[in-house]
Amino acid sequence: MTIQPRTLKGQETQAKLLQTALDCFAAEGYKASSMRVIAARAGVSLSHAYYYFSSKEDIVARLLLNLRTEQFERCRSALDEGNTLESNIRAVFTSGLSVMQPYHEFGPAFLKVLLSQDQVDNELSAVEFSLWEKAVSGARPLPPLGIRSDLPKFLSLLSRQLFSVWAYDQSANQRRSLLLMDNAAPVAAKFAVLCRLPVVRSLFADVLALMDSGSSVQDHQDRQTTRSKVPKAS
Amino acid sequence: MTIQPRTLKGQETQAKLLQTALDCFAAEGYKASSMRVIAARAGVSLSHAYYYFSSKEDIVARLLLNLRTEQFERCRSALDEGNTLESNIRAVFTSGLSVMQPYHEFGPAFLKVLLSQDQVDNELSAVEFSLWEKAVSGARPLPPLGIRSDLPKFLSLLSRQLFSVWAYDQSANQRRSLLLMDNAAPVAAKFAVLCRLPVVRSLFADVLALMDSGSSVQDHQDRQTTRSKVPKAS
DNA sequence: AGACATTTTTGAACGCGTTCAAAAAGCTCG
DNA sequence: CGAGCTTTTTGAACGCGTTCAAAAATGTCT
Incomplete structure (x- = not known):
């Protein structure tokens, strides 16, 4: 997305571009829907598409x-x-x-x-x-x-x-x-259902803690802190 | 890979190309190591690289x-x-x-x-x-x-x-x-370790069966057969 | 040796995603 | 109106991965 147009016409163009792209994707598939094709179908120049969308992705x-x-x-x-x-x-x-x-x-x-x-x-x-x-x-x-x-x-x-x-x-x-x-x-x-049992339940807790340790929320915490969230196993 | 060269010289060229590519990857990174750069560094033409390797991937x-x-x-x-x-x-x-x-x-x-x-x-x-x-x-x-x-x-x-x-x-x-x-x-x-317990053990079995159902080995079997490998839960 | 078939090597091209400087259009004030 | 600003729009270019027809080299057989 990257830019939100200041004027009404700008917003319309962006919307039309997006809709055209989506139609094109549905009709022609990924490879065939090049930025050039999408832009042309929307009636704008190639580089103009990049004004509204920073990439094909x-x-x-x-x-x-x-x-x-x-x-x-x-x-x-x-x-x-x-x-x-x-x-x-x-x-x-x-x-x-x-x-x-x-x-x-x-x-x-x-x-x-x-x-x-x-x-x-x-x-x-x-x-x-x-x-x-x-x-x-x-x-x-x-x-x-x-x-x-x-x-x-x-x-x-x-x-x-x-x-x-x-x-x-x-x-x-x-x-x-x-x-x-x-x-x-x-x-x-x-x-x-099995999480009613303490053993399974504790496994679930471990897995959940794992998921947290892989998430970006922890990015500013230090290693020690995060580590203590996962109970030692053996 | 795609092709295995018939002659000795061919094999050498292919090997050199590969080694150059790997060196280049290590030295310059992914984006900078274009096929053109790799080919040039190996002393062959761009299209020749594609004779030995079907793609950058x-x-x-x-x-x-x-x-x-x-x-x-x-x-x-x-x-x-x-x-x-x-x-x-x-x-x-x-x-x-x-x-x-x-x-x-x-x-x-x-x-x-x-x-x-x-x-x-x-x-x-x-x-x-x-x-x-x-x-x-x-x-x-x-x-x-x-x-x-x-x-x-x-x-x-x-x-x-x-x-x-x-x-x-x-x-x-x-x-x-x-x-x-x-x-x-x-x-x-x-x-x-917990797999010693029957409950956990059966969960493990379920997960394993899942992995099989997602693997390509089953590609020629029909749905009925495969499905029966996973025990009904509820 | 020379003719033929195969393997290796090349140069030129295609379309792609992306970038950029600059033109065009719109807007806001005096 | 028109000067000066921001927003929109463009055309041309870059380097990329990939393809292809054709040239060059190599090997094989008589």
Whole structure:
């Protein structure tokens, strides 16, 4: 994005450029939708596109955000109907797949956007996270109280891993990732239930602490402090 | 790679090209080591480089393989000294980090190579896997018998996830990934120990089954068959 | 030796993402 | 109006990864 236009006409141009790009992506695919093609289709010069978007990746990021938002709209209601956690997890997975499938060839580009963005403070992560929050809070029976508040973060991380498998999945129609997600849903749900047991619960705590130690929030803390968050094992 | 030269001179040229590329990578970094620069430094024309290597990514893949091999050499002996599993895991992590650190800017390129390669049948995965096999079989006390044979595969997958965090880690000197790996070692070891308990053990089995369902081995099997490998949860 | 087939090597080109200096248009005051 | 500012728009260029047809070198067989 990089620039927000001062004038109305500027905003319109930027919007038109973005819409053209998205259309072009859908119609022609990633490689064929060069910046030159997009600019031409939007009726502006190549360099003008760069006035509004600092890179092609910038536009891809918007596409990804759009898709996630559509996924959110598409399955938000289903998550509130008192189904099991497993079925809610599955709902998020399948809605994601159906929204993303037409853009599977964007996989690597999507992943790059996802991984290079700040994992805490960005709109995309917020949408993803709110999906998992709904999936957890709308599940009946509710997951164990002790982990209820941490579960969305955990699921959100899990889904990123699955997404990265999907992104490079070369099997026909991404059969393998579809299968993987189908199988992951019950396992994750089972894990949540087993967290009632102290042993499993403490494992979950360890994993959560790991996730924190890998997040950018800790960037200004020193090593000693952070380390103490992870209980020694042996 | 793509072509194996018929004549001796051809092989020499290819070898020189590869060595030049690797030197260039080390000296100038990823972006600065363009195919043109590499070819020029090796004293051949640009298009000739493409006669021996089908793409720049091809060469990056060789670099990655070289680094993994060096990591293997560097820590193989340490894994056989009867240390704990935790310390062996840590040894693999830290040797990996020290070998890779100078090439951190290659992270995204490395990851692309790693993810787009066939995860079963390629040399790189074989080297990685054998590292984890040594880490497990050389650990004292040995991990529970029931999971001992599956543990290397699990650790291998885990390390890929950590690698992908490292690849995009923007913190100074990759502090965050270093910290993450440091913390992951004891947790993984603890997990292995807890696998003596039936509950944890069955969770491990589920996760392992997941990994299989995401692998390419199953590509020719039908959905029904594969699905039955994962026990229903709820 | 000379003709032929194969392997190696080249130069020129293509389209790509990106950058930049400068032109054009719009806006704000006297 | 028009001088001086900011915002928008452009054309031309750069270096990149990659491709290709064709030249040069090499090897093989009679």
